[in-house]
Amino acid sequence: MDQFKAMQIFKAVADCKSFTQAAEQLDLPKPSVSNAVQAIEQQLGVRLLQRTTRKVSLTVEGQIYLDRCGALLNDLEDVNALFLGDGRQPSGSIRVELPERLAHLVVIPALPDFFRQFPDIQLRLGSNDRYADLVGEGIDCAVRGGTLRDSSLIAKRIGEIEQINCGARSYLERHGRPQTLADLAQHQAVNFFSSQTGRDLDWEYQDADGRRRTVSMRSSVSVNGTEAYLESCRAGLGLIQNPRVGLGKLLATGELEEVLPQWRPAPLPLSIVYAHNRHLSPRVRVFVDWLADVLTQQSVSK
Numbered sequence: 348m349d350q351f352k353a354m355q356i357f358k359a360v361a362d363c364k365s366f367t368q369a370a371e372q373l374d375l376p377k378p379s380v381s382n383a384v385q386a387i388e389q390q391l392g393v394r395l396l397q398r399t400t401r402k403v404s405l406t407v408e409g410q411i412y413l414d415r416c417g418a419l420l421n422d423l424e425d426v427n428a429l430f431l432g433d434g435r436q437p438s439g440s441i442r443v444e445l446p447e448r449l450a451h452l453v454v455i456p457a458l459p460d461f462f463r464q465f466p467d468i469q470l471r472l473g474s475n476d477r478y479a480d481l482v483g484e485g486i487d488c489a490v491r492g493g494t495l496r497d498s499s500l501i502a503k504r505i506g507e508i509e510q511i512n513c514g515a516r517s518y519l520e521r522h523g524r525p526q527t528l529a530d531l532a533q534h535q536a537v538n539f540f541s542s543q544t545g546r547d548l549d550w551e552y553q554d555a556d557g558r559r560r561t562v563s564m565r566s567s568v569s570v571n572g573t574e575a576y577l578e579s580c581r582a583g584l585g586l587i588q589n590p591r592v593g594l595g596k597l598l599a600t601g602e603l604e605e606v607l608p609q610w611r612p613a614p615l616p617l618s619i620v621y622a623h624n625r626h627l628s629p630r631v632r633v634f635v636d637w638l639a640d641v642l643t644q645q646s647v648s649k
Contacts, residue, residue: 438467
């Protein structure tokens with residue numbers, strides 16, 4: 348059995364978490380599937396899968412091998428796609444990183460439509476707020492907010508997200524509602540710290556001339572995830588600066604209130620990024636185009 352076929356079998360077992368289901372999916376005898384995985388393990392000298400009577404799971408080495416062989420199989424599919432004509436549907440696996448709330452509120456609810464159009468594509472979707480290394484981690488594309496400083500990335504600008512200052516009604520009833528920037532000295536914020544530097548990010552606002560300004564805020568709690576950021580605000584721990592998307596119901600019920608609307612932070616630029624050294628394969632291109640359309644339709648990028 349050739350190396351690529353063995354990789355395909357291993358990936359099927361890892362995805363299905365079952366030798367039996369992988370054999371059925373590949374239309375192969377179960378012993379052939381087991382022998383292929385054992386051959387890879389013997390060649391590498393490491394155990395890739397933990398096997399019990401009830402389940403199959405990846406070892407640490409197995410996860411590393413899965414990530415790398417998945418990338419190799421995708422590259423092979425890309426090369427073959429160059430010679431198979433335009434009529435063939437894109438297929439294969441895409442690894443994507445999205446900001447947590449954007450993934451949960453906008454992208455994931457829309458994914459059934461994507462899979463109806465492209466049933467042969469599989470997504471490995473990371474939803475968090477860390478600054479991932481696209482090249483080092485084998486990530487095909489990511490959505491990022493803010494100004495991009497990484498020159499190794501190509502960015503497709505989608506648009507901008509409106510941001511507001513807000514606080515929980517419970518907090519504002521205890522501490523009052525700030526009317527001026529000077530009033531912020533008497534208030535606390537929920538601070539957001541950078542996953543890269545560990546430093547709390549300053550508050551931003553635009554002055555009357557449209558210039559960006561910053562101010563440091565006192566805080567009892569700092570977080571590095573958007574869900575924790577919002578929930579800390581809802582708990583009355585301080586003021587936050589947050590994209591308006593996803594806050595409609597909280598603002599409508601009065602649980603959250605906008606403050607200092609005349610000194611909002613600047614709109615947050617939103618981009619889809621991918622590495623310079625990666626051509627956009629057909630499957631990644633259709634996903635990037637679909638994702639840009641979804642974000643625009645959902646008024647995220649206005």
